Amino acid sequence: MKRRLLIVDDDREATRQLANQLAGSQLIEICGEAASVDEAWAKLQQSRPDLVLLGGVKETERGVLCQQFRLAFPHLAFIAACSPNELVWEPFFRNLGIWVIAKPVQSGQVEALAMMAQSPALDTRFPRQPQQPFSQEQQGGMPHSKDQDQMTEPHPAIHAQPKAGKKRLITVYGPKGGVGKTFISRELAIFFSMQKKEGRPLKVLAVDFNLDLGTFATALNLPRTPNLFTWVQELDSQLHALAQKRGIDPYSVRPEEWQELASLLPLFPQHIEKYVIGHTESGLDVLTSPRDIRQSFEIRDYHLYLILETLKQSSYDVILIDTAPDTTDATIQALFFAEQVVMVGTPVVDSIENIQRLLKLLREAEYPEERIQVCMNRLQRKEMFTLEEIRAYFQLHPSKKIFSIPDDGEVKKSINTGIPVMMQTGRSAAREAIETLGKALFPVDEETKKLAAKGKQSEKPSLLRWLWG
Ligand SMILES: Nc1ncnc2c1ncn2[C@@H]1O[C@H](COP(=O)(O)OP(=O)(O)OP(=O)(O)O)[C@@H](O)[C@H]1O
Ligand SMILES: [Mg+2]
Secondary structure (H helix, E strand, O other), X not given: XXXXXXXXXXXXXXXXXXXXXXXXXXXXXXXXXXXXXXXXXXXXXXXXXXEEEEOOOOOOOHHHHHHHHHHHXXXXXXXXXXXXXXXHHHHHHHHOOOEEEEOOOOHHHHHHHHHHHHOOOOOOOOOOOOOHHHOOHHHOOOOOOXXXXXXXXXXXXXXXXXXXXXXXXXXXXXXXXXXXXXXHHHHXXXXXXXXXXXXXXXXXXXXXXXXXXXXXXHHHOOOOXXXXXXXXXXXXXXXXXXXXXXXXXXXXXXXXXXXXXXXXXXXOHHHHXXXXXXXXXXXXXXXXXXXXXXXHOOOOXXXXXXXXXXXXXXXXXXXXXXXXXXXXXXXXXXXXXXXXXXXXXXXXXXXXHHHHHHHHHHHHOOOOHHHEEEEEEEEXXXXXXXXXXXXXXXXXXXXXXXXXXXXXXXXXHHHHHOOOHHHOOOOOHHHHHHHHHHHHHOOOOOOEOOOXXXXXXXXXXXXXXXXXX
């Protein structure tokens, strides 16, 4: 039976060309064409496709569109057709369980994908990635990485597991070091841990994605075991077992094959508690970065993908990810998995310039800008640049608020003592600003949870005690 394909693209000429190519196909029947979101919804209802090809629609972002369509029609398979400069975002689409192919689309590519999506054994066999027809070089495009040559297929978990309750995944990022990302993540995490939603205390997890040099645990006086690497080791043993079950020698598996195996691994959100440390005073859970820098070298993209995907299905209400000031795959994955991003900077030209560069990159990738909240930290009474000037420089939408956090002498002390300003009884200028930011990120009840152990707050910091653990 032919697979029914809906083409969603505002480039009518591209749609016409593909339709011509597929006219005589034995495998695919085009059941609809749409050039706008409204038209796509109507066609989805009328023509009941099996497969949707997402070219591009200016009014929306494809990842978001796919998620909306999938909610209404869970059986649908998706293909994103990307131009050469969009292919850098292939991991983002992969994370959403969307196949990716390069433009101009060849009918053979779509046919091969339609057959793969149809296979009922998708989750029970080692998938073969048909690499040849999808190489951009063959289509006269720019060469790109091996990773991008491979098509990707939806993670079985995306189809197999029900979505956990409404949660917020918030990534705190800033493309310059030392601007206050860890401080702000810590304070937001504690703020949310102290809040209630519909009368119930929020369940909050903070994740340290500074894989090599993370200090989130230190900022809360917490030990560093278990940590992300404990989880990665566990994932590796599950992957080894899976390879063996499929008759593959784990010691001969190539890196890209691990990636394919990872896409078949079942996820266990109920096991996350084995890898987190509890912050007793607030009830916050923390997934810390590895103890040893060398361990971070062993963490691969597919580990992080599995971890993020599992976190998404967990029962946490709010998950905060603290990141490093870089553009490594770990950071990019954390940005694309997030429902909201707090973009942190300070009112200094170098920090402002880097945020502008990052915003430009994200805009080019059609990243939904409404997810980004810009936050200027360490504002002093008199600054050279006003928030209005900064907003104009970033070309933010006039309705977009820039959040600000004042420079506050208490912050340094609170980092050294491991006691968040959110848990201190005295006055702090930064505290109110963090609360404003927190409430904008995730609506909470007005009532605040009582803290568990106030007594701990009076502990004096000691460098020796910290050094010797
Ligand atoms: N609002 C503030 N007022 C005063 N000092 C601050 C404020 N925010 C951050 N700091 C100071 O800046 C230092 C660096 O902050 P933090 O470690 O959070 O930055 P970061 O962006 O996470 O750095 P990295 O890029 O290295 O991860 C803190 O130790 C603290 O002393
Ligand atoms: Mg930091």
